[in-house]
Amino acid sequence: MALASGVRFAPRALLRPWALLRGTTLGRTEPAAGGGGDGARRFGSQRVLVEPDAASGVAVMKLRNPPVNALSLELLTELVISLEKLENDKTFRGIILTSDCPRVFCAGLDLTEICGRNPAHCAEYWKAMQELWLRMYLSSLVLVAAINGACPAGGCIIALSCDCRVLADNPKYRIGLNETLLGIIAPFWLKDTYVNTIGHRASEQALQLGSLFPPAEALQVGLVDQVVPEDQVQSTALSEMARWLAVPDHARQLTKNMMRKATADRLLRQRDADTQNFVSFVCRDSIQKSLQAYLEKLRQRKG
Numbered sequence: 032m033a034l035a036s037g038v039r040f041a042p043r044a045l046l047r048p049w050a051l052l053r054g055t056t057l058g059r060t061e062p063a064a065g066g067g068g069d070g071a072r073r074f075g076s077q078r079v080l081v082e083p084d085a086a087s088g089v090a091v092m093k094l095r096n097p098p099v100n101a102l103s104l105e106l107l108t109e110l111v112i113s114l115e116k117l118e119n120d121k122t123f124r125g126i127i128l129t130s131d132c133p134r135v136f137c138a139g140l141d142l143t144e145i146c147g148r149n150p151a152h153c154a155e156y157w158k159a160m161q162e163l164w165l166r167m168y169l170s171s172l173v174l175v176a177a178i179n180g181a182c183p184a185g186g187c188i189i190a191l192s193c194d195c196r197v198l199a200d201n202p203k204y205r206i207g208l209n210e211t212l213l214g215i216i217a218p219f220w221l222k223d224t225y226v227n228t229i230g231h232r233a234s235e236q237a238l239q240l241g242s243l244f245p246p247a248e249a250l251q252v253g254l255v256d257q258v259v260p261e262d263q264v265q266s267t268a269l270s271e272m273a274r275w276l277a278v279p280d281h282a283r284q285l286t287k288n289m290m291r292k293a294t295a296d297r298l299l300r301q302r303d304a305d306t307q308n309f310v311s312f313v314c315r316d317s318i319q320k321s322l323q324a325y326l327e328k329l330r331q332r333k334g
């Protein structure tokens with residue numbers, strides 16, 4: 032992780048997304064509607080659509096894992112790969128992350144990846160989650176979350192790993208870490224990310240209560256930076272991006288690293304222990320039962 036000017040400081044050597052690949056369709060490039068040159072070409076994968084604009088150096092990355100963009104192992108892997116691809120292309124300085132699924136930004140962990148699965152699968156899954164967080168949290172690119180739907184738990188962490196968050200003003204689009212309501216606990220690095228964003232006392236309260244904040248409250252507590260009408264989310268995200276890109280890259284990148292490195296290092300130092308902790312916790316009978324019950328409740332709630 033060099034830190035000279037213009038550098039990328041994501042811990043690439045630690046990240047081996049290819050090893051996680053399982054039945055993904057990657058690297059497809061297709062012309063955007065009405066598009067011509069490279070700047071208008073879309074690429075991405077089955078679950079992550081990337082619309083790059085070479086002229087502005089900004090790519091829009093859309094989560095496309097219907098119905099609710101649950102973070103399946105495939106989605107996590109494809110996100111890491113798309114992010115890496117943009118990080119490695121000097122044309123790009125920023126990414127706007129948004130959802131291609133109506134009404135949901137991201138539903139968080141895909142509970143089917145940790146319910147009734149063996150410990151080896153849970154470990155593989157959790158490593159992929161750590162990897163995405165590290166990659167996003169330390170990205171040298173400007174990441175703006177254009178949150179156009181509900182954003183609970185793991186979805187909130189994806190948003191909090193960005194540099195800036197714009198949330199659509201819809202009372203159904205709540206955001207927060209609701210883990211305790213599922214009978215599980217946010218690991219320390221999720222907690223740290225929360226604390227870094229909204230402070231200790233607000234995090235303590237919100238984490239214990241499993242609070243999901245509607246837009247006005249999310250703005251008030253500092254979970255998001257702007258709340259705007261739904262049809263203005265993308266344009267506002269673009270304006271925010273312009274503000275962040277107005278700063279010289281090297282100065283902004285080094286400052287971001289200075290602010291975030293200690294938090295990321297804490298996980299890097301104990302990644303294996305964190306994985307073991309996660310696996311032994313979620314594989315407990317009692318936790319499996321409460322996750323199953325929660326999933327069942329979600330399925331019955333339909334309509």
Ligand SMILES: CCCCCCCCC/C=C/C(=O)SCCNC(=O)CCNC(=O)[C@H](O)C(C)(C)COP(=O)(O)OP(=O)(O)OC[C@H]1O[C@@H](n2cnc3c(N)ncnc32)[C@H](O)[C@@H]1OP(=O)(O)O
Nearest residue numbers: 101138139140141142143181184185215216309312329330
């Ligand atoms: C010590 C260390 C400790 C470590 C402990 C580990 C801590 C890890 C930290 C992170 C934790 C998490 O992210 S845990 C995940 C928390 N996520 C949530 O609580 C969100 C749950 N989902 C919802 O609230 C809603 O679905 C919401 C996102 C608002 C969208 O509502 P809608 O009405 O549009 O859609 P629904 O009808 O509810 O859902 C559509 C279908 O998607 C499914 N679905 C919804 N969310 C899902 C999910 N997360 N995983 C899988 N499937 C999901 C539903 O069952 C439905 O399936 P069918 O009926 O089959 O169609």
